[in-house]
Amino acid sequence: GAVVSQHPSRVICKSGTSVKIECRSLDFQATTMFWYRQFPKQSLMLMATSNEGSKATYEQGVEKDKFLINHASLTLSTLTVTSAHPEDSSFYICSASGTTEAQFFGPGTRLTVL
């Protein structure tokens, strides 16, 4: 149980394009989903927290107009990186929590912006 999927696992795009990353909880209802960014050999950096049906709460320094988060259902959250630039290249990971307190992570999406 507690499986979280992410799609795509890897994406390469041109500068200026937008990229959407999906995060799904496959076997439980995720009332809260979290989006993280991770740079090489560093720990996870929380970008935003989203609760189903409400607006995401962004961490300080994270541009909400650049990183659009939608949590439309209890099993799906999306992160859209708008007008991506090379500095947005990173490993993006989502996690989800439901009735238990543990967060379960998706496998991550490696974004490369050329």
Next chain:
Amino acid sequence: EDKVVQSPLSLVVHEGDTVTLNCSYEVTNFRSLLWYKQEKKAPTFLFMLTSSGIEKKSGRLSSILDKKELFSILNITATQTGDSAVYLCAGGNYGQNFVFGPGTRLSVLP
């Protein structure tokens, strides 16, 4: 400001050794501590600890929480090369963000 500290940050041992990884926390509204193992991709869940003094065990891994002293340890006995990974701990509360530590990078040599 909430923070989670892990030590050591890096550790190199030989197969068969026993290791103890430390995690201390100062987290507002703390309820649970989570341990994760991260290899090349996203972290995988190991333990969730909510009560003090109750050891959780899974194979060669075990963990315990001390809510009075605000720390947790993760023990790995008879280490194997497959245990090489970054071990993350995080403290937090239900429905809120968990604050992650920097991780301990464990390398197990054959």
